[in-house]
C-alpha cells in the first residue's frame with residue numbers, strides 16, 4: 338500500500354466542522370478537529386486532491402517530524418537530525434515560518450531563524466554549499482509549530498494560501514476571503530434547488546464561490562503553482578489524471594445565481610473574475626441599488642454589506658437594510674455577515690441563527706433571518 342502520512346489542513350475560525358465534512362468526502366482517514374485546523378492522514382493522491390478540492394482549507398501541511406525541545410539548543414539539534422538533503426537540494430530555495438504558543442519560546446521569528454540555521458549548517462557541512470532563502474516564492478516552505486515543548490515540523494504542500502484561487506483579477510477595497518465566502522455559502526445550507534441572490538456583491542467572491550459549489554467545480558482546479566510540484570516525489574501524471582477525474586465530476590446547474598452592486602467599478606471587477614473562472618454561463622451580474630430592489634420567491638439571499646470600519650456608513654444604513662428585507666424580500670431566507678455587531682441590531686428582525694466567524698482580523702457574526710409571511714417572528718416585526 339502507498340505510504341500514508343499525517344497532514345494538517347488549516348482554516349479560519351468557525352469553519353473547522355465544514356472542513357472535516359469536506360475531508361470525509363475525499364476519503365481522508367483519522368480526521369480530527371483542532372483549533373483552526375483539521376488533522377487527517379492520507380497518501381500523495383489525497384494530498385493533491387485536498388489542495389485542489391477543499392473549499393474551506395487555507396493550507397495543507399505534511400508532517401515530517403515531531404519532537405520535544407525546551408530551548409534553542411535542543412531545537413537546533415532536533416532540526417539537524419532531519420535528513421534535509423532527502424527533501425531538497427542546494428540549488429532549491431526555502432523559507433521557514435513558525436507559530437509558537439509556548440512558555441519556552443517567546444518569539445516565532447527567532448524559532449524560524451534557529452530552524453533555518455540548523456538546515457543551512459547541515460548542508461554546508463556535507464556539501465560546502467547551501468540552499469538559499471526566498472521569503473516570497475520559495476520552492477519549499479517549512480513550517481514549525483511549537484506548543485509548549487512539543488515541536489511539529491511540516492512541509493507546506495500548498496505554497497501560497499489556497500484562498501488565492503487565481504480568479505481575482507483586480508484589487509478591491511473590501512474583498513471577502515474566498516475561504517470565508519465558500520464557508521458562508523456552505524453554512525447557509527443552500528441546496529442548489531433555489532436561486533441564490535447576492536446584493537452588494539462587490540468583487541463577486543460570494544457569487545463565484547457559490548457558482549463553484551453549484552457546478553461541483555473544485556476551487557483550485559486551474560491553479561498550477563502548488564508547492565508539492567517542487568518536491569522530488571512529485572508525480573505529474575498522477576496530478577494531471579486527478580484533475581481530469583475531478584473535472585469529469587462537474588455537474589449542470591439549472592437555477593440562477595445573481596449578484597448586484599451599486600458601484601460600476603465593483604461590477605466590472607466581478608464580471609472579469611467570473612469570466613476568468615469560466616462561470617459566466619450561470620452567474621448574472623447587474624448594476625442595482627439594494628434599497629430599490631425586490632426579492633424573488635424560492636431564493637436565498639446572502640449579503641456582505643459594507644462595514645463602517647472599512648467603508649464610511651450612514652447612521653441608519655443597517656435599519657434601511659432591515660426595512661428593505663422586511664418589505665421587498667418576503668418569503669426568503671436572508672444571511673448577513675458583518676463585523677458591525679451593534680449595527681446588526683438595527684436591522685429589526687429576530688435572527689434564527691448566529692455564527693461567530695472572522696473576516697481577516699475582524700470578528701463577525703453570520704446571522705440568518707427567516708422572512709416568511711405568516712411566521713410569528715415576521716408578523717411581529719411587520720407590525721412594529
Ligand SMILES: C[S@@+](CC[C@H](N)C(=O)[O-])C[C@H]1O[C@@H](n2cnc3c(N)ncnc32)[C@H](O)[C@@H]1O
Pocket residue numbers: 509511512513514536537538539540541542543597598599600603625626627628641642643644
Ligand atoms: C463589503 S463590500 C462587499 C464585498 C464582497 N463580498 C467581495 O468579496 O468583494 C460591500 C459592497 O456593497 C456595495 N453597496 C453599498 N451600498 C449598496 C447599495 N445600496 N446597493 C447595492 N450595493 C451597495 C458596495 O459598492 C460594495 O461593493
